[in-house]
Amino acid sequence: MIEVKDLHKGFGDVQVLKGISTSFEPGKTSLIIGQSGSGKTVFLKSLIGLHTPEKGTISFDGRINTQFTTEEKRQWRQEIGMVFQGSALFDSQTVEENVMFPLKMFTKQVEEEMLERVNFVLKRVNLENSNHKFPAELSGGMQKRVAIARAIVMNPKYLFCDEPNSGLDPNTAILIDELIQEITQEYKITTVINTHDMNSVMQIGQKIVFLKNGVKAWEGTSQEIFKTDNEAVVKFVYSSELFKKVRKAYLNETK
DSSP states (O other), X not given: OEEEEEXXXXXXXXXXXXXXXXXXXXXXXXXXXXXXXXXXXXXXXXHTTSSOOSEEEEEETTEEGGGOOHHHHHHHHXXXXXXXXXXXXXXXXXXXXXXXXXXXXXXXXXXXXXXXXXXXXXXXXXXXXOTTOOGGGSOHHHHHHHHHHHHHTTOOXXXXXXXXXXXXXXXXXXXXXXXXXXXXXXXXXXXXXXXXXXXXXXXXOSEEEEEETTXXXXXXXXXXXXXXXXXXXXXXXXXXHHHHHXXXXXXXXXX
């Protein structure tokens, strides 16, 4: 579990995060949503340790990350998987080499052990027999699956995804959402996803945190977001006519 308490972070005179408190549970897909400039990216970077908060704490299973020793921080880094926007694969490396990269960096496994693990996660993301292909030979969706395989190759306790559906067609985006949710539940990972994709919110939003101007303006599930009367959430989520109709139909069904 990740627990965030009274998190503040600013840059110069600009205060970006203004006292955010929330928590993320294992085995659930938690989504961070909000308009551009709401603080989502700074919040995610704070969770993975790229930003140090000025006030407040972030705890990983009861351990406050800013209090880690050097060895504890090294161990914590190995417990984190990250799926970057745009996949961030190494173009000059094969699929196998990309996925094996964290194992080479953080473990002392022999080549045979690493290859066995790489093949296991590639099979899990439905990319068997793609070991020797290069990223340029893959579709956008396949690249995202390679990125997910690399993120889970170390068997992480915590998985962070930054706009995992960016640049994907709607059908492929749904498949990526389903894959992330399946892996989260299967391995009891604490998964946090930054997204603008409202389809993701409705499909896999087991917990949704809505940020506005650096504060947590609302949180709940994908079912609860249909019923909320929070004006900012309604305006953000139901800006399209399609989602307005979906919400209206849902509310009529639950009357």
